[in-house]
Amino acid sequence: MTVFGIDISNNNGPDIDLAQVAREGFSFVFAKVTEGDYFVDRTWPRYRDAARANGLLLAGYHYLRADCDVQAQADLFLEHLGDAPSMVDFEENSGDLSTFWAFVRAMNARGRQVDLSYIPRWYWQRIGSPDLSQVPGLIQSSYVSGVGYASELYPGDDSRFWNGFGGKTVDILQFTDSALVAGHHVDADAFRGSLDDLRRLLGHPTPATEGVLMALDEAQQSDLYRKVTEIWDQLLGPDGQGWPQLGQDTDGRHLTLVDALAKLSGEICAGGTGSAA
Template structure:
């Protein structure tokens, strides 16, 4: 399944009715908290608290500035964030990845965890296409044309707009800046998963009750399967038939790695008394 959310700030005003946002089918809201070392978004506390009251998943973001001390920016952000997931807005004038990671580390040092990273592909290209494989929760922006209902504008779960970059898969897609929501024109995001899956991505809940594997995406499950197969093969040999180079058991079958280690241990124990005498 795919769920939708909105991205808002003081630029959208302070009067967006989040109860209406929920009635229109949205599940989450990301809102601006701060920017640089001295700007605090006055709409944040109200939107944060109202989002919680209406059952929305909520994250607050800091617009990272490359011309300001990352540590001072982290201090401002953490001081104003409150009870919400933490997100970085990393785009025009945010500097390079050294600034990004300095801010992340400064936030971590203060006992909070960055959960989401808004990094549009155009900015990634602008700063030299750095490695993004370790960034938390990548949000990519690629806008469709037109305006209207977010679900109607959404380009679909298999749209190339979802393609990853910098060695990182895209976790959320901001696909329009012109969705009509609760009488306002706002940015809209899509998440390919359930509300519980999103909460898990943001560190708000343990894995889904349907089983730990359900908390992994398709590529992670495929990677886990391959690693299990590799371990199985190393222990039991090709096709589970043991390793010919390890010798044979009393039934004339190839020894597995475990059988060979056990046999070697038995032989060592047998030889120990002889060595002692």
């Protein structure tokens, strides 16, 4: 199945009726929160609350700018995002992919993950067609012509607009900036999958698993995520590639902490430990 959503900001005005959006069959809303280290979208709080009140899946996005300090951008974004899933808008004025990853690391250092990455194919080509295989939740935009209802404009699940690039599958397609929704012309997105699939992409627990974390508040969940990430890094090394200082295996790969302990244990056993009289 395919579900549809909209992408909105202050540029669309403050008066989009999200109850009507839900009645028209849309399932999710991506709304702008901040840009650079200086701009806060005044429409975010209202759209955030209205999306939740009407059962729409939600993510808030930050327009990343290369001409602003990355750390300050992460601070501003998280100050206003709250506990909503996060999306990075990476396009005109966002710099190269090193800026993207610097922002992701800044978010992780603050105990938050990036769930979605809006990277249009045209911008990816402009910055040299880098590897995107590790970016979270790729959203790409290719627009059909015309104005009308999203269901009429959607090019279909087999459209070439869905073709992946940079070693990454396209998770969400923004296929028009002129969909007529609740009396407004807005960007419309498609997701090829179920609502539970989309919840997982956004980092939400699905109904079958939501009980696992429901006892933890947002701060505790962020703390748990940070600790699990730290444990993972300590065990497997940077990017899961082992630790150079621990040596290498027979294939020349760096040893993980567990590998190094196993090797040390083997060397001790091979050397003998003697016997007690």
